[in-house]
Amino acid sequence: MGCGVTKSNQLQLKPCDRGNISVPAMRAALLIQRWYRQYVARLEMRRRCTWNIFQSIEYSGQQDHIKLYNFFGYLMDHFSSANSQRNLVSQMFGESEVFQDAEWERRFCYKDIEVPDVYTGPHLSFPLSISNVTELVHAFKNKQVQSFLSKQQNSFMYMLQSQSFSSVSGSCRSECLSADVSPQKLHARYVLQLLGKTWTLLRLMPNISHVGTCRHKEITICGDLHGHLEDLLLIFYKNGFPSAETPYVFNGDFVDRGKESIEILLVLFAFLLLYPHNVHLNRGNHEDHIVNLRYGFTKEVLGKYQVHGKMILKLLQKIFSWLPLATVIDQKVLILHGGISDKTDLNVIAKLDRHRFVSALRPLKRKGASAMLKEAALSADGDEEFSAGRRRVQSLSHGTPLRLRQELPRHSVHSESGRTGRSVEEELRERRRLAGLSLSSDSDPAEVLETDADEWKQIVDVLWSDPMSQNGCVPNKVRGGGCYWGPDVTQEVLDRHKLQLLIRSHECKQEGYEFCHNGRVLTIFSASNYYDVGSNRGAYIRLGPDLIPHFKQFQASRSTRELTLRQSVGRTERSALQALRMQLFAHKSALIREFQEYDPQRTGLISVKHWAAAVEKVLRLALPWRVLRSQLVTSSTQDGTLNYHDWVNQLSVIQPNTEIANTSLLETLYKHHSNLESIFRMIDTDHSGLISFEEFRQTWKLLSSHLQTDISDKAISDLAESIDFNKDGSIDINEFMEAFRLVEHSRAEMEVLPSPE
Amino acid sequence: MAPKKKEEPKPAAAPKPPEPEPPKEPEFNPAEVKLEFTAEQIEDFKDAFQLFDRTPTNEMKITYAQCGDLIRALGQNPTNAEVMHVLGKPKAEDMNVKMLDFDQFLPMHQHICKAKDRGTFEDFVEGLRVFDKEGNGTVMGAELRHVLATLGEKMKEDEVEQLMAGQEDANGCINYEAFVKHIMAG
Numbered sequence: 001m002g003c004g005v006t007k008s009n010q011l012q013l014k015p016c017d018r019g020n021i022s023v024p025a026m027r028a029a030l031l032i033q034r035w036y037r038q039y040v041a042r043l044e045m046r047r048r049c050t051w052n053i054f055q056s057i058e059y060s061g062q063q064d065h066i067k068l069y070n071f072f073g074y075l076m077d078h079f080s081s082a083n084s085q086r087n088l089v090s091q092m093f094g095e096s097e098v099f100q101d102a103e104w105e106r107r108f109c110y111k112d113i114e115v116p117d118v119y120t121g122p123h124l125s126f127p128l129s130i131s132n133v134t135e136l137v138h139a140f141k142n143k144q145v146q147s148f149l150s151k152q153q154n155s156f157m158y159m160l161q162s163q164s165f166s167s168v169s170g171s172c173r174s175e176c177l178s179a180d181v182s183p184q185k186l187h188a189r190y191v192l193q194l195l196g197k198t199w200t201l202l203r204l205m206p207n208i209s210h211v212g213t214c215r216h217k218e219i220t221i222c223g224d225l226h227g228h229l230e231d232l233l234l235i236f237y238k239n240g241f242p243s244a245e246t247p248y249v250f251n252g253d254f255v256d257r258g259k260e261s262i263e264i265l266l267v268l269f270a271f272l273l274l275y276p277h278n279v280h281l282n283r284g285n286h287e288d289h290i291v292n293l294r295y296g297f298t299k300e301v302l303g304k305y306q307v308h309g310k311m312i313l314k315l316l317q318k319i320f321s322w323l324p325l326a327t328v329i330d331q332k333v334l335i336l337h338g339g340i341s342d343k344t345d346l347n348v349i350a351k352l353d354r355h356r357f358v359s360a361l362r363p364l365k366r367k368g369a370s371a372m373l374k375e376a377a378l379s380a381d382g383d384e385e386f387s388a389g390r391r392r393v394q395s396l397s398h399g400t401p402l403r404l405r406q407e408l409p410r411h412s413v414h415s416e417s418g419r420t421g422r423s424v425e426e427e428l429r430e431r432r433r434l435a436g437l438s439l440s441s442d443s444d445p446a447e448v449l450e451t452d453a454d455e456w457k458q459i460v461d462v463l464w465s466d467p468m469s470q471n472g473c474v475p476n477k478v479r480g481g482g483c484y485w486g487p488d489v490t491q492e493v494l495d496r497h498k499l500q501l502l503i504r505s506h507e508c509k510q511e512g513y514e515f516c517h518n519g520r521v522l523t524i525f526s527a528s529n530y531y532d533v534g535s536n537r538g539a540y541i542r543l544g545p546d547l548i549p550h551f552k553q554f555q556a557s558r559s560t561r562e563l564t565l566r567q568s569v570g571r572t573e574r575s576a577l578q579a580l581r582m583q584l585f586a587h588k589s590a591l592i593r594e595f596q597e598y599d600p601q602r603t604g605l606i607s608v609k610h611w612a613a614a615v616e617k618v619l620r621l622a623l624p625w626r627v628l629r630s631q632l633v634t635s636s637t638q639d640g641t642l643n644y645h646d647w648v649n650q651l652s653v654i655q656p657n658t659e660i661a662n663t664s665l666l667e668t669l670y671k672h673h674s675n676l677e678s679i680f681r682m683i684d685t686d687h688s689g690l691i692s693f694e695e696f697r698q699t700w701k702l703l704s705s706h707l708q709t710d711i712s713d714k715a716i717s718d719l720a721e722s723i724d725f726n727k728d729g730s731i732d733i734n735e736f737m738e739a740f741r742l743v744e745h746s747r748a749e750m751e752v753l754p755s756p757e
Numbered sequence: 758m759a760p761k762k763k764e765e766p767k768p769a770a771a772p773k774p775p776e777p778e779p780p781k782e783p784e785f786n787p788a789e790v791k792l793e794f795t796a797e798q799i800e801d802f803k804d805a806f807q808l809f810d811r812t813p814t815n816e817m818k819i820t821y822a823q824c825g826d827l828i829r830a831l832g833q834n835p836t837n838a839e840v841m842h843v844l845g846k847p848k849a850e851d852m853n854v855k856m857l858d859f860d861q862f863l864p865m866h867q868h869i870c871k872a873k874d875r876g877t878f879e880d881f882v883e884g885l886r887v888f889d890k891e892g893n894g895t896v897m898g899a900e901l902r903h904v905l906a907t908l909g910e911k912m913k914e915d916e917v918e919q920l921m922a923g924q925e926d927a928n929g930c931i932n933y934e935a936f937v938k939h940i941m942a943g
Contacts (some may be wrong), residue, residue, distance in 0.1 A: 028884025029909035031876045033836040035940045036920050041829030048808055121791075248886065609800055626804035640797045 007497050009590040030141035039566075047569050049627055051510065054531040056621040057583065061477045061674060065294050066480030069361050069673045071706045085702055108315045110192035113308070124190040126197060132242070135269045136186065140263045141233055148454060174359045186266055188308035195315045197337065198269040200324035201276060207354050208346060209280045209327045211247070213545045215332070221249045221335060221541040221549075223505035223512075224284065227258020229299070230556040231538050232267065233275070242279045249327050251505045251524065252337035252442040252463075254285020256295035258527065262304060265316070285463040285481070285506070289313065290359045294678045302687050310687045321355040324671050325462055328499070333547055335503045339465035339521075341483040342473040343457060351456040360456075360463050361481070387675075439753040466507060466514050467523075487517040494520060512539025512553045513714035528555045532575045534568025545713065574715040577631055583619055590618045595644040605641045668711065669719075672703060673737065678704065680733045690730040696720050785843050787864035794867065802866065806859050822852040824862065828869050830840055834876065835869045837910045841867050866870050877935060885933035896933050898925040 074088045115123070122135045186194075220239055225232055242248045250268055255261035271442040272279045285291065292298045292313075301316075302309040326336040326349065332435040336348075350371065405674055464482025468474075471486040494502060508530045514523045528538035534555075534656045542550045594617060596602065606614070611633070625632075633647055669676070679699045684691050691699070697716050704711040720731065772885070784785045794936065809819045809827050816859060819827060825840035841847070843865040847855060857865075888896040888904065903921070912920070924931050 022887065024887045025904065026885065026908060028887050029904050030836060031881055031884045031900075031910055032905060032940075033910050034836050034876065035881065036916065037825075038832075038834035039831040039838075039915075039940055040919075041826040044826060045808065045830035052808075092819065174884075196857045236849045430819075609798065625799050631808060 004291060010195040011733065018239065036491070043566060043569050043742050045627070046573050049624060050569070050573045051531075053536070053580050054535070055508070056623055060621060063478060063480040064674065065291070066361065067676065068706060069290060073362065085698070085705060088281050093743050105196070107312060107426060108192055108196055110189045110196065112193065113189035115187050115521065116190050117462055119187055121186055124186075126193065128270060128274050129495050130274065134275055136270055137233070137236070137267055139186070140229060140260070140267065158685065168420055185304060188305050188312070189264065191305070191312055192308065192315065194269055194273070195312065195319060197273055199315065201273060202319060205324050206350065207320075207325050207352065209324050210331070211249070211280060211327060211329050213330055213538055213543065216243070217247065218542045219247050219249060219329060220542040221251060221503060221524060221543060223251050223526040223540070224253035225250070225258070225264055226253055226286070226527045226530065227255055227261035227264060227300070228527045228556065229258070229260035231526055233556070234554050235540055238554065240274055243274060244278055247278040247280075249335055251335055251503070252280065253505060254284070254288045255297040256286045257290060258299065261297045261300055280327045281323055282327055282335060282337055283320065283325055284461065285360060287320040287323055288359045289317045289362065290319070290361050291331045293681045294674065297733055298681060302689065313687070318355075318357060319359045325349055325354060325459065329543065329696070330547060332499055333501045333503060334494070334497070334499050336462050337504060338463045338506045339461070339467060339485060339486055339504050340502065341461040341465055342489045342492070344461060346494050346497055347456065347567055348455065349458050352458070354459070354534075356585075357456060357459050357582070360460050393413055443600060450574065467521050469516070490517040490520050503541065503549075510536045512537040513541070513551050522549060524611065528570050532572045534571045571669060579634070580628070580635045583621070584615070587618050587665065588651065590646055591615065592644070592648060594618050604645050606644055608640050608642065611642060611644065668709065672707065675706070676703060676731070677737055680736070684733060689733055691733065692730050695718050697732055781783065785845055790864035792863055792867050794863070799863070801865070802831060806862060816880065817863070818856040819856045820853050821833060821847050821857065824857060824865065827862070830864055831866065833866075833869045835872070839869060839872065853866050878941060881937045881941070882934055884938065889933065894932055894934065895930040898929045898931050901931065
């Protein structure tokens, strides 16, 4: 054909047609294009909604966790050992186990652990060689392939629901339960040996690592991995293993949420031992045993290492506290996990004893004064009320006025600025005065206490903070720890330290990375499909001597590649909506009460506008409820009103797998099951996975104190009996949580719908 | 005798109209637009508007570039030309810089909503039938791709890919009724 480029010889437009394209064809093209653009825009809106849902639920869960933890701290600090609850908490924190390092080393010794002949996994010899480490990586990779099918069942929905990763499917669980000889799992002996060597090495490292790009070396920087081994392997595949030529910085949050946290740690530590000058690990907020109790790492280790899990976890606790806090490249680029605050001072950070801060959530224990330390550093906010007998609890539910939707943070944007004018020192003085503590009872001078508080705040800020768009620095209420810091703070802090760029992680980004603060802050996130398959890409940075970041993006998981954009948006959206429905279900009674506020005549109907306002108030999630309405409310709305009883009944399609008759207890149970599980795991100090009836009862008492609700003893005993599945007087934590995992029942399966209250 | 393959001279001089342009309208005047939305609808739009709002203090403003997307997300399907018209024909460099607030947005949206000729399912199918050479309910994927990328408000190659993903059968044909349903369901 003389004219025109044809894409294929099947094109039927003849040359002579090109001159006078028919009007219908033109119209048709336009029409299709218009519809396509609409389709894309709608997809984008759905994607954004979904993202908002996941992120709000995630952060609200974190906040919840910290509230619980603060409550424990409060018990510890304000009650004497005569109080049983305080004792319980004290026991949970394992504060009685204090030994010197030498003693710990003896306990962690791997030498007596025999490796049986049936073990076909990798054998490590120290000092490690490259082939050892490569063998280790390949072993884990093979296990990946084998468990691909069971991974398919791994959805964020489970994670959200349980908030501590109880989605281990049947087949996976049995895989884990087989003794420490399953083929691709590293034997406990080698694990302890590797970890021991890592601990030794880390103790030699400074708080802040200084690295140089020598002339032509490029440094690779990775963000959160969160147990996604597949992503780490993908990075190694694309970028090469760590080596002298390929130095790496891993910016924290290696564990929790994903199922292969321990494997990631082992691989990273192995490379660290192999190339101590070329592999740099920064601590993240999840390198913290308290956080691990809730978000799945503790459970993973105990599941995979039945016999030695406890020891491994203890050793990891040490290791986490010894992880460096930051890395600086060429004196110009600062890399740390969360962020900074207006008080951030690298000189202070460089000098402190980082290992004293075993958990960033728990301040150092000092007689009588730790309350003040905690109050001062964890989110000082002048607005919240406190009275002499009752310390302020980090909580939105006590006394803070309801804010309009516009003001609730959606993308970690905070609308108040600098409400607290007080410095840490002033806070301390105030607290001390209120507490009526005399200084003489405390042998340490005031300055030392303040130093502790200051140092602790430095660390919490580094591990937990998020950037915001406005100027200023305010407490990070959404997460419950650290700050929100603005572009002015970035400028001030970076200039003060003569730095040009801050690289941090901590927040999931759709493209795997995102700049803010005029390009001076860069977020890098390396766990792809974090919320669900197709939710986001992961990325890593290559940084050369010019210190200009270059990005590589990726997305793991075979199934993603096969899904079209629309399918992956649809899929993620379904998960998000399901998670949201579960949250709604958990707040059923409160929702009905709130709806009734708008319906004094009890007609059973409310306007859509009121529905949205009520749901927002009860759930405290800043989401576009009206936009979501069409998917959450499937019963018809006539002239803008809906029948809320019907709607709430629809939610009841989601039910736990159990036959508890007491529906209000059920609701409490579901609403707080993450807290419940956290407490269970803390109580289970010997990590057996079982707790006694008495411990169960105490857990409920503790929870009801925290929630300030009443749960009768009888209700608790009934509950305990009904869930004693093994009928042997103790309760299996996993089974318990499994029983309350919400699933959708078809209407046919349900005999009686709970009647609206 | 070899058939003469004579090309008709292309009417190169006459500008090929890329799309049936609406008759030259006067500039868009928001003040002249009568808002007919109900209060409920306006609340719904506000929610969606907020979703697109990326300003630091939730100022309820979006960029010009987002305006078209928002209108489409709310269920309309204007052409790019129509969107530019209600925006007052902004320059390309302004698109990501200039902002509009919710009150400015409403008349634009109303104008688009009122426009006739939105295109029904039948129109859409009719349009595609133009390319159905064999009259059997299918069009060649390749032809459709070519058309979408070269005619009208051209789509980029990756956009075309997106659209057509999974639609063609083994012979490269698309059943266009199914295709239309697929698009309109999104």
